[in-house]
Every structure is written in structure tokens, then in C-alpha cells.
Amino acid sequence: MPKSIKETAFEILHTLKSAGFETYCVGGCVRDSLLGKTPKDWDITTEATPDEIQEIFPDADFVGASFGVSIVKKNGFPMEVATFRIDEDYTDSRHPNKVTFTRSAVKDVARRDFTVNALLMDEDEHITDFVMGKLDLQDHLIRCVGNPNTRFHEDALRMLRAVRFCVLNDFHLEDSTKKSIFRNAYLIQNVSAERIANELSRMFTSGHVDVAFDLLMETNLSYFILPELLDLVNCEQDEKNHPEGDVAEHTKLLLKNLEKDCSLTLTLAVLLHDIGKPKTKEINKRGTICFYGHEHVGAKMTQEILSRLKFSNDVIKTVVSHVQNHMKFFAANQMKKSTLIRFLRTPNFSELLELHRLDCIASNGDLSSYNFVKEFFESHQEEIFQKPFIGGDDLIALGFNPSPAFKGILKRMEDLQLEGEFANKKEALNFLS
Known part of the structure; x- marks a missing residue:
């Protein structure tokens, strides 16, 4: 029977330990194992230098030789093995200017981001904990290793990663870590848009996106990443149609009702579907708050936001379309049949329909427009997708x-x-x- 990735990791641990080198599994694999999850990857850390690793595993590849990272291929798995190291100063908010290899696991752990990611596991699954990470894991806390200001100046993306770990695992930010993120949130501007978009994508498809919304606001990260969200707060709406409160509360309700592992495009559409409301807010002749054309203004803003964050063209196109079209459902029962069918041909319509359902539930709960469109869509499939008779x-x-x-x-x-x-x-x- 083929060996699993965990068995493979432990074989490498055993081989290096038998050769006299202190070696452990480290990082997310240890954290997830203790949380009862199945890790996707198993990373290994050792006192063996890259040259010593290659003596034991001649086929090992150096993928980051200057950082002491080797890839050992075993049982069909490419396993990352990193030498214990000390990181020197960072000047690019991502990489240390210099690393020094060390024989000390304690010194290696001291450079890591969060205590729950700094736990060490040996081949007998015994845990070595130099930073009280097990206690933080039990208390569901994300706490920086050492001084949080230092950790975030080394790599500013760690601030977003801290939020993602909280969202993914239902954790909380330890007080000094949270305060440090708030003070250092401006550093996120030093991180490339692509890295930020990747972190947001992972965060927004892990469930509990409403928690992510709150944490981005509370830590001030939203000000530097998605400042447009700030205008949703205290943007009041008509109480009859929106008893839930302002646009921010409405958006959070939609996010809360998203299913775990839903698509990135649906999450982004939910987040941004009413982004145009603050710019279009007015009081009509009846004294009612309204937002005429907010979907068109919002679609343009969505294009600008997602382009700024360097999301893919396919993601941008889909999300902009959802924002542009999300209000059409309310007029669906008044559309000519041909107009309605053309609307139902909107790309990714099933996703757009789900956005409308969530929108209704988070408002006054009236699902009549959703039910009408859903029934028509399901009962007219042949007509909707029929090719034109005339070309x-x-x-x-x-x-x-x-x-x-x-x-x-x-x-x-x-x-x-x-x-x-x-x-x-x-x-x-x-x-x-």
C-alpha cells in the first residue's frame, strides 16, 4: 500500500534523526493535527544543513538554498525540509536580508510568525513547545512569537494571515497582537497586490466571512486594502425594506449566510453588491431613502477595486456582472418573456440567483422575486438555451x-x-x- 504524506514525513524525520540531526515537523501540519484536522502538507525543520541533507538524500533539490530550504522527494511526495536558521533584518517586508544557519531549534522557532505555528512534532508525535503555543491553541488565540511589531515589520502580510487564521479556525486575536496590527496596518501597503489578493481569496472562501469583515474593520486593515467598505458603515437605508440596519449590517448578514467553500466570485459579489450605495444615497419626494442606479455605480467601483487588487480578469468580469445585474430580479415579473430569457442567459446565472436569494433574506425576507425567477429558470431550460432559428x-x-x-x-x-x-x-x- 502506498505511503501517506504523513508517513513519508515521519520516515524523513527518522532518517535524519538516525543520522544524528535534531529534526521535527513544524507549522500548519502540527497545528492542524492538534485541532483534529487532516493536514494537506507536512513541513520539516532540522539542524542539518542543506549540504548535510543532500549527503543523506542525494536527489534532494535546493529550492531556496540561501534560506536553507530543500525538497526531498520520497514515496512520490516532494517534501520541504528547512534548516534551523536565524533571520537577520528585513527591508522588503517579506524576505530577510540574510539568514544564519543554527543548530538550535529554540532560535529557529523564535523567527516564526505565530505561537500556534511554532509547535514542533517528532516522529513519535511528541510535541515540543518553546512558546506556549499549545496553550494558545487550547484558548483559540492567535499570538505572535515574540514582539508583534517586529513580526509585522518583517513581513506585513502576517497581519492578514492572522485574520485568516482567526476566520478559518474560529480563533481570536490576542490583545497585543490585535493592537499591533492596528498600529502597523499601514505596512500592508508594502505588500504586493497579488499577495494580498491571494490571502483574501483564501480568507473569503473558508466560511465565516462576516467575521473577516469585522476583523478587517477592527484592525484598520480595511482602510488600506478596501477603504470603500468604510463608507458602508452608518449608510442608513429605508427601514421598511431594510429593517436589519445600515448597508454594512446588510452586507454582513449576506456574508454570514454564505455556505462554507462557496466560490470566490460569489463572496466578492456579496461583499461588493451594494458598494455603490453611499455614492448614490438620496431622499426622494416621499421622504424615503433610495439609491437609484447604485448597481451601475457599484459595478464601476467593483471593476476598479478588483483591478487594483490584481484579481484575475475572469474573476473581475464575473463579479462586475453580478453587481451590475443584481437589481434586475425585482422587475423580472414585469419583463417581456424575451427580455427575461435574455436576463437568464447572464453568465454564471445560478450564482447570480444565489446572490439575489441572500440579498432578500438579509433584507425584508420577501422571496417572491427569487421564487418567480427560479421557477421560470427551471421550467424553461429548453427555451433559455435554444439557439436562434435565423442567422x-x-x-x-x-x-x-x-x-x-x-x-x-x-x-x-x-x-x-x-x-x-x-x-x-x-x-x-x-x-x-
């Missing part, structure tokens, strides 16, 4: 001269088809004859 070649065959007018003619013919004016291509051709 440009058909018009030419009938004697029409190619021109810009073709587009309008073809749209009109498809509209008539969707309205049921003709049941097949023959009837459509007869209509044009």
Missing part, C-alpha cells in the same frame, strides 16, 4: 444585403422566437419571406 447566412440567402442592420434584424427575430411567434426555423423563414 446571418439565412438573411443573405433570402436576398438581404449584409449591413450593420443585420444585428437589429437578428435580435428582433430572436425576440419573436422567444415570445413564441414561431416554433421552428421554417416558420421563421416564412415570416421573413
